[in-house]
Amino acid sequence: MISVDIEKKLKTYQGEQLLKINRQFPPGSITKICGPSGAGKTTFLKIVAGFIKPEKGTITAENVTWLDTGSNIFLSPQKRMAGFVFQDYALFPNMTLQQHLEYATNDTAWIKRLLSIGKLDNLVTHKPQYLSGGQQQRLAILRALAIKPKLLLMDEPFSAIDQKMKTALINNLKIVFDELGATVLIVSHNPQELEGLPGEEINIHY
Amino acid sequence: MDVTPIWLTLKLAGITSVLLLAIGLPVAWWLSKGRSFFKIIIEAIITMPLVLPPSVLGFYLLLAFSPQHGIGKWLQHNFNIRFVFSFEGLVLASVIYSMPFMIGPIKSALQQLPLSLSQASYSLGKTRWQTFVKVLIPNIRPSLLTAVVLTFAHTLGEFGVVLMIGGNIPGVTRVASIAVYDSVEEMDYSSANTYSFILFAITFILVTGVFIFNKYQLKSPLE
Numbered sequence: 001m002i003s004v005d006i007e008k009k010l011k012t013y014q015g016e017q018l019l020k021i022n023r024q025f026p027p028g029s030i031t032k033i034c035g036p037s038g039a040g041k042t043t044f045l046k047i048v049a050g051f052i053k054p055e056k057g058t059i060t061a062e063n064v065t066w067l068d069t070g071s072n073i074f075l076s077p078q079k080r081m082a083g084f085v086f087q088d089y090a091l092f093p094n095m096t097l098q099q100h101l102e103y104a105t106n107d108t109a110w111i112k113r114l115l116s117i118g119k120l121d122n123l124v125t126h127k128p129q130y131l132s133g134g135q136q137q138r139l140a141i142l143r144a145l146a147i148k149p150k151l152l153l154m155d156e157p158f159s160a161i162d163q164k165m166k167t168a169l170i171n172n173l174k175i176v177f178d179e180l181g182a183t184v185l186i187v188s189h190n191p192q193e194l195e196g197l198p199g200e201e202i203n204i205h206y
Numbered sequence: 207m208d209v210t211p212i213w214l215t216l217k218l219a220g221i222t223s224v225l226l227l228a229i230g231l232p233v234a235w236w237l238s239k240g241r242s243f244f245k246i247i248i249e250a251i252i253t254m255p256l257v258l259p260p261s262v263l264g265f266y267l268l269l270a271f272s273p274q275h276g277i278g279k280w281l282q283h284n285f286n287i288r289f290v291f292s293f294e295g296l297v298l299a300s301v302i303y304s305m306p307f308m309i310g311p312i313k314s315a316l317q318q319l320p321l322s323l324s325q326a327s328y329s330l331g332k333t334r335w336q337t338f339v340k341v342l343i344p345n346i347r348p349s350l351l352t353a354v355v356l357t358f359a360h361t362l363g364e365f366g367v368v369l370m371i372g373g374n375i376p377g378v379t380r381v382a383s384i385a386v387y388d389s390v391e392e393m394d395y396s397s398a399n400t401y402s403f404i405l406f407a408i409t410f411i412l413v414t415g416v417f418i419f420n421k422y423q424l425k426s427p428l429e
Contacts, residue, residue: 094341
């Protein structure tokens with residue numbers, strides 16, 4: 001169980017807004033987080049991953065405290081090991097597709113399986129700049145899954161993937177999520193984009 | 207023509223570039239992350255040689271490392287190290303004088319990398335050091351090369367600061383730029399021309415090489 005109770009001030013064009021979230025995410029659940037641009041969806045994911053500190057709050061995962069501003073506890077992203085799919089993909093320009101996955105894990109069988117899920121087997125020697133937007137986004141998803149995370153945070157993960165590929169990918173991802181027992185938080189500004197994925201939908205707005 | 211000044215210049219530029227690469231990488235990384243008043247002051251000090259007359263910097267180094275007082279006296283007394291009128295002094299002055307040429311390009315390149323690159327690496331469980339070595343440094347390679355070549359080329363052309371702290375001792379501190387000045391003073395225009403042409407040619411080849419390398423880097427789709 002992941003419990004989040006945080007408050008973070010956001011600077012928006014409408015002035016300062018307060019992002020306030022108090023929720024629990026059961027193990028193995030999928031939660032779709034929607035809301036308008038600038039509502040704080042990405043900030044929320046980054047707070048959970050440990051990239052941003054909120055002004056106030058607590059985060060616990062499986063009885064381990066990741067964050068407690070009252071007690072000055074802050075677990076680093078390296079220790080949280082939450083898989084993260086970035087909105088801008090954040091692929092490493094110096095690494096080939098294969099090297100991205102090898103950087104994350106030594107498990108060659110798992111890498112082979114991921115490549116097959118993402119249908120990227122024949123592009124392993126290519127660097128990101130020579131992949132299409134959809135291929136880059138699939139690589140970003142595979143890299144996050146490579147560490148077999150118990151918590152997966154996905155920021156607009158299907159925005160560049162065509163409908164046919166997305167349907168196939170989502171079906172495969174559902175199987176992988178079940179196998180890993182991963183709790184998944186998926187952010188999207190467009191709820192239709194997440195059609196085909198089970199799970200609860202929550203809205204963030206100010 | 208005596209080739210010792212050319213050899214001495216290349217030796218000085220090579221040692222300075224290697225030392226500055228070792229110092230510049232961590233300093234540039236530290237400076238690229240966040241802003242604080244302390245960092246602004248440090249950055250201003252590092253940038254000073256760009257705007258300060260070289261003779262001023264040389265004068266202060268001469269005072270600081272004079273064996274008669276202060277640090278210079280202490281170094282000479284305890285470690286038998288003498289920076290004034292020695293090759294070691296030239297290296298020290300060159301490291302200080304060329305520092306902005308090494309740190310500036312590396313810092314800018316690191317700042318231009320998206321923050322999400324480091325964050326992605328951290329989320330895979332990688333330490334800051336692993337991220338620096340495996341992700342950040344490889345992705346600023348062209349800037350790294352530019353910084354090294356700029357430092358090397360800038361050291362080749364040093365004159366004022368080198369003359370102040372090193373003087374003009376043949377075989378020890380008489381580098382090519384000083385040899386050019388000396389030759390002109392002695393009306394030996396032929397030697398001055400040879401030294402000048404060699405310095406010009408080396409610098410031109412280095413800078414052109416960097417441009418070609420950086421262009422080629424952008425064209426390589428596969429390993």
